[in-house]
Amino acid sequence: MNIAPEESSIKTSVGEKQLPASLRPFFELLDPDSEHPIAQCLLCVKKKTKNSKYKGFKNSLSNWEAHLSCMHPKENRKYRDAKAEEAAKIAKGQHDGNCFCPSKSKSQASQKSLVKITDHFRKDAAKKYSKHHPKQRQITQLLLKSIACDSLPISIVDKPSFRGLLGELNESYAIPHRQTIKETHLPFTEKLVINGIKAEMKSLTSVYVTVDIWTNRQMRSFIGFTVHFVDDEFNLKSRLLCCEHFAERHTAVNIANRYEDVVMRYQIDGKVRRVISDNASSMKKAFDFSLIDIKTTEMKVGNDEDIQFSDKEDFHDPNVDLDTLLALLPKWVSCFAHTMQLCIVHALENINTKLPNEAEDHVSKRVVIHSTITKVAKVARTLRASTTASEFLHKKNVYLLMKNQTRWNSSLKMFRSFVKAGKDVLNAAIDELAKSQKEKSALKLSSTELVVITELVDVLSPFEAAMSQVEGEKNVTISNVCAVVIGLKKSLEGMALILHICQVLSRILVEQVNIRLNPYLEQEDFRFATFLDPRFKADWLQTEEERDLLKQLSAQLTKELLKRKAAIDAENRDSPLDSAGSDHDQTSSSSEEKENAHRGLFSFMRSSMSKKKRKIAGPTQEKILEDEVEKYFAGDCESLDCDVLGYWKNEQRFPHLKIAARELLGMTATSAPSERVFSHAGELYRAKRANLGVKIFAILMLMRINSDLI
Incomplete structure (x- = not known):
């Protein structure tokens, strides 16, 4: 000093x-x-x-x-x-x-x-960047990206240690304060991300949206929308449109209104082909536009509640094609993963339900399966709640899992953890915990119960494999659904023949698959997507009767291609290229009229025409498409590890099918992308940030999921 x-x-x-x-x-x-x-x-x-x-x-x-x-x-x-x-x-x-x-x-x-x-401190400290300096903007954007992606609090920019670090790394950088970030930088970055998503979807004709609702620790609801599509370079893209506070009641009308706001915000009205969500009734009603009666101009939302449109004349215009209008509205599709999970839940919960005229042998097996499932859940809950048992299992490298209603395949993972631990280790852990012999006998697993647990793992494992095929976000999933449904049924039917006790459960699961998953085989989107997958084509059709339907399905596919081509031609009708072409046609027709006038009375005779090349009528557009579809199905299937979008990107033989594949294969089979969004939301709304503002949260979520646009 x-x-x-x-x-x-x-x-x-x-x-x-x-x-x-x-x-x-x-x-x-x-x-x-x-x-x-x-x-x-x-x-x-x-x-x-x-x-x-x-x-x-x-x-x-x-x-x-x-x-x-x-x-x-x-x-x-x-x-x-x-x-x-x-x-x-x-x-x-x-x-x-x-x-x-x-x-x-x-x-x-x-x-x-x-x-x-x-x-x-340096006596010759560098001059600070101006707010418009490129380096100042670049560092600020990286700082905002780190705050959003790494779950950092915005107040970190006011911490002396953090400011000292940035000052040492770049002394010319003017570190923004917390209030500046909230009021200026975050809204600017939000607009930047939204404009980037708009630019990506501007040239598209078809996109697919998933929607779901989530509740945080404070029981505040949020609604999330994600969009999925294949871009011009045949890259599968997923974007978060919004994850916003949803304070209204979770009714169909409120969900539909919020959907309309999001669609108009991103200017994709008319481009959304399908909306994928879970099986909640409010979701289904919100996007089930068949409930709209255009002739009476009433939207049915319940037994006692109707919404009247203010201007009925718009819906009574005789020039409006009602079928065309309804075709433009997006259709609701239930999440395949949720539906498949319902098969498992229903089978496990109703395993103890006796059917009329059922054999006593089957009834006794149902009782054993039900009691084993109940006991496994009780043992897992008891051992995990004890520090003594947990320490014992930890020394043995054994970790027991619990069933969770909100987690897919959680029952399977619980059973699998018991099989991995083994009966001896589990019973030894119970000996460490239980005090009385009665308590030990109530918790210890018998050899028969261990066999049941092993068979439960075998029965439920195909559902886990099926889930891994349809819940992806970075690869094509829509084309796997039909093959997955058929594969599930084949696996379960085969297990019913080899299992000793759980064959009853496998038969119940087959019934549930037929009831809940078979409808996906009848939906055109899932069928056509499977046909357009070069790994499957028509090979997933098993019976001869189904193969006979291939011609009919090919005709439907051709019809669908014609519709798509007509829609694309309608959009390009007003382009300068078409205008030039029409001018050329008019010029050609006028010259032809002059030539006919020169020939006079003999102009009707073909033999009197000039020796120029005559126009020969070519095949119709429908015939071209039929030949293209037939040629595509005649080829061999690709290997199962084939990159589907990479195949169509490099394919030049089927130009019309290529366009259809780009539009259709962007659809996701599940609403899993929305579920992943809420996993990120839980990290932002952790216990120490429970009071995060809903507006700031929405911006941070948009930045976090779409971070490559920052």
Whole structure:
């Protein structure tokens, strides 16, 4: 620490301590050894003022200097001049050694060894970037991206340690404050992301939307929309449209209204072909546009509630094709993963339900399966709640899992953890925990129960394999559905023949698959997507009767291709290229009329035409498409590890099928993308950030999921 010359510690030759020479004409030191030495003002004594003694500080003259400055300004100027001269002499080493300061103390000695923190600051600090500087914008965008993607609090920019770090890395960067980020940078970045998503979807004709609702720790609801499509380069894209606070009741009307707001915000009205969600009744009603009776202009939303449209004349226009209008509206599709999970839940919950005229052998097997499932859940809950049992299992590298209603395949994972642990380890853990013999016998697993658990794993494993084929987001899933349904039925039917106890469960699961999953085989989107998958084509059709339907399905596919081509031609009808073509046609027709007039009466005769090449009528567009479809199905299927979109990107033989594949294969089979969005939402709304504002949360979620657009 730098100390002023007059405050330097200098001893006199006789051990006396005096004031600096510049201050001695004005003050007389009375008790220099005191912690707070007292000096008498000689000027105040001359003026005979009531108080002339003033306390000072052990290592400071500031109090006496302040007295001179306030009470004796003329003498203060003399003191300042004398002080400057004395400081110059001391700097040259010409001091008289009679400066006041008590003997060195430990604290003073330590102060001399200290260095001011400002001494480390560069005297030539770099000039800060302006707010429009490219480097300033780049670093700010990276900072915002880190806040959104790494779940950092916005207040981190106000932390001294964080600001010191950024200042050391780039001293020219002007670090924004928290309020600036909230009010300026986040809204700007939100617009940047939204405009980027709009630009990606501008040239598309078909996109697919998933929707779901989530509740956070404070029981506040949020609705999420994701969009999926294949771009011009045949890349599968997924984007988050929004994850916003949904304060309204979860009714069909409110969900539909929010959907309309999002669609209009991104300007994709008329482009959404399908909306995928779970099986909630409100979701189904919100997007089931067949409930709209356009002729009566009423939207049925319940038994007692109807919404009347204000302008009925728009719906009674005779020029409006109602079938065409309904075809433009998106159709609702239930999430395949949720529906498949319902098969498992229903089978496990109703395994103990006796059917009429059922054999006693089957009834007894149902009882054993039900009791085993109940016991496994109880053992897992008991052992996980005990620290003693948990420590014992941890030493054995055994981790038991619990069933979770909101997690797919959680029952299978619980059973599998029991099989991996083994009966001996589990029973030993129960011995460590249970006190009475009765309690031990109630929890210990028998050999028969372990066999049932093993068979349960075998029965439910095909559903896990099926789930991995349809819940992906970075690869095509829509084309796997039909093959997955057939594969599930084949696997379950085969297990019913080899299992001893769980054959009853496998038959129940087959029934559930027929009831809940077979309808997917009848939906055109799933059928056509499977046909357009070069790994499957028509090979997934099993029976001869189904193969006979291939011609009919090919005709439907051709019809669908014609519709798509007509829609694309209608969009391009007003393009400059078409206008030029129409002008060329008019010119050709006028020249032909002149030529016919020149031939006069004989113009009707073909033999009298000029020797130019005659136009020969070619095959119709429908015939071209039929030949293309037939040629495609005649080829061999690709291997199962084939990149579906990569195949169509490089395929040149089937141009019309290529367009259809790009539009159809972008559809996702499940609403799993929305579920993943809410997993990220849970990280943002963790316990320490439970009071995060809903508007800031929506922007952070948009940035986090679409981070590559920042």
